[in-house]
Amino acid sequence: MTEYVIIHSNLKYDQPRRQKPGDQVRREEMRSYCENLLEQQSSTTAQLTDRRGAQGSPDPRRNNKDPSATPLRWKLATIVLGILCLMLLIATGVLGYNEVQLGREQDSLVKQVEHLTSELMSCQTPILPVTTMEKPKDTGKKCPGLWTARQERSYLFSPEKGTWEQCNSSCISQSALLLMIESKEEQGFITARSFEYAEDRGSSAYYYPFWIGLSFDSNKRMWVWTDDSALSSGLFVLSDPSPHNYDGGARAYLQGDKVKPGGCGETRFCICEKKKKAQGKKKT
Structure with a gap:
């Protein structure tokens, strides 16, 4: 706040008397002195005000900010995070679906391999102890060869x-x-x-x-x-x-x-x- 110094002066006027030649000069000097004193007081007050502002005193202009600036930042951050979460959820779903499909395809391939292997083995002639395809001949003994x-x-x-x-x-x-x-x-x-x-x-x-x-x-x-x-x-x-x-x-x-x-x-x-x-x- 600006401080003002009030100077009181009591002027006493005597009964009208005859002005002397030096009275007018003294009044002019007194008026000049008072004006100089007021100017010095105003200058001192202005300097104190500027000094307080430089030291971090509250400045009304600093408090004149947009009240919607901070909530707007939070809204933007929330929207960005929501979009990222949605993208992550979609990616997780796609990966899970692909994993299930791959598992089904793998099971189908395994079954096909087993089926083809079974058919292949059924078409092959087993390795039996009999090494020759010729029929054993009856020699009249109790037990013919290969029997x-x-x-x-x-x-x-x-x-x-x-x-x-x-x-x-x-x-x-x-x-x-x-x-x-x-x-x-x-x-x-x-x-x-x-x-x-x-x-x-x-x-x-x-x-x-x-x-x-x-x-x-x-x-x-x-x-x-x-x-x-x-x-x-x-x-x-x-x-x-x-x-x-x-x-x-x-x-x-x-x-x-x-x-x-x-x-x-x-x-x-x-x-x-x-x-x-x-x-x-x-x-x-």
């Missing part, structure tokens, strides 16, 4: 594929018949031997199928062996109880530890069985 002996019988896991009828004819040509299982012990022996003919297909082993001498007689409505004897009810149960669903009649084959029905026109490997020949007494 496996057990008690009074010999068994051949043939490396050749054929229909059920072809396998049956092949066994007959070797003085044998398609396998006829007559007991649990024989079934266990044959099953253990069949486990040797398998290949690894990823998570599980694939066992090669072999025709056996069992077929379904539609007239008798039962499963019978090649010698026309009926299948024993306590021996094993076929996995498919509906043999009527196969064109041309159902035939049985062994795969691993299971006996399954199949169509007679399908091709599989064969198991032939030969019984020991009865030897007569020599004449003396």
Whole structure:
């Protein structure tokens, strides 16, 4: 604030008297003195005001700012952050969708590879212990070459594929018949031997199928062996109880530890069985 100094002066006027020649001069000097004193006071006040302003005293002009400037900055910052968050959310969604699609495509490719591998392996001939494709000849001994002996019988896991009828004819040509299982012990022996003919297909082993001498007689409505004897009810149960669903009649084959029905026109490997020949007494 501007400070003003008030100077009071008491002027006393005597009764009118006769002015002297020096009174006028003294009055002029007094007036000049008062004016100089007022000017000095005003100058001092102005200097004090300027000095306070230079030292950081409040300046009304400094407080005259736009009140909407600060809120506007916050609004702009909020809008920018919102846009960035939206872009980040969209990018996250796109990446998640792409990841799901890639996972589905990968699963589809894996399934296709497994399917193609299965088809390829099914078309290949397994490596069996029999190294030659020629049929073993009957030498008249108890167990011909390449056959496996057990008690009074010999068994051949043939490396050749054929229909059920072809396998049956092949066994007959070797003085044998398609396998006829007559007991649990024989079934266990044959099953253990069949486990040797398998290949690894990823998570599980694939066992090669072999025709056996069992077929379904539609007239008798039962499963019978090649010698026309009926299948024993306590021996094993076929996995498919509906043999009527196969064109041309159902035939049985062994795969691993299971006996399954199949169509007679399908091709599989064969198991032939030969019984020991009865030897007569020599004449003396």
